[in-house]
Amino acid sequence: MIPAASSSVGLAAIEIVKAEGGISIATTRKSNKKDELIKLGADHVIATDEEDYVTRVAEITGGKGARVTFDPVAGSFLEKLAEAAQSGGIIFAYGALSGQPTPFPLLTVLPKGLSVRGYTLMEITRVPEKLAIAKKYIYDRLADGRFHPKIAKTFPFAQTADAYRYLESNAQVGKVVVTVQ
Numbered sequence: 001m002i003p004a005a006s007s008s009v010g011l012a013a014i015e016i017v018k019a020e021g022g023i024s025i026a027t028t029r030k031s032n033k034k035d036e037l038i039k040l041g042a043d044h045v046i047a048t049d050e051e052d053y054v055t056r057v058a059e060i061t062g063g064k065g066a067r068v069t070f071d072p073v074a075g076s077f078l079e080k081l082a083e084a085a086q087s088g089g090i091i092f093a094y095g096a097l098s099g100q101p102t103p104f105p106l107l108t109v110l111p112k113g114l115s116v117r118g119y120t121l122m123e124i125t126r127v128p129e130k131l132a133i134a135k136k137y138i139y140d141r142l143a144d145g146r147f148h149p150k151i152a153k154t155f156p157f158a159q160t161a162d163a164y165r166y167l168e169s170n171a172q173v174g175k176v177v178v179t180v181q
Contacts, residue, residue, distance in 0.1 A: 150174030
């Protein structure tokens with residue numbers, strides 16, 4: 001499961017899932033990004049404002065639920081992520097895009113034996129041995145063409161405010177880049 005899949009991290013997660021032979025289920029709030037997410041490698045896309053998330057995950061997984069969820073959103077949607085997770089599944093919470101409090105879904109986590117774990121990139125970048133392995137993993141896949149970073153739009157530094165407004169519009173699929181010359 002990859003919530004907020006149209007972000008640059010979400011797109012990278014889709015590529016990692018594909019590179020490792022997994023099946024990716026991406027989410028986006030509205031269906032206007034579905035076709036592009038499929039084109040960029042997502043096996044399935046759920047528009048969470050328009051579809052019942054838990055029902056769709058059950059349909060896609062044959063009732064098993066999601067084994068791994070990589071969540072940058074948090075907030076109350078964590079409850080839905082837990083409902084849609086399979087027994088023994090894990091939810092990696094690595095962001096708080098919702099900006100809302102995140103209730104812990106104890107009554108779903110306990111009977112399913114779920115793991116809900118915080119994650120930051122610093123777990124890798126602060127440990128030289130792990131960083132070396134991670135860099136090799138990424139560089140090798142960039143070199144052989146399995147990874148394709150997606151740039152949604154590029155802005156010159158003088159248009160930084162426009163870049164920020166574009167980000168706020170949530171129209172992007174991929175990374176927004178500001179260039180400095």
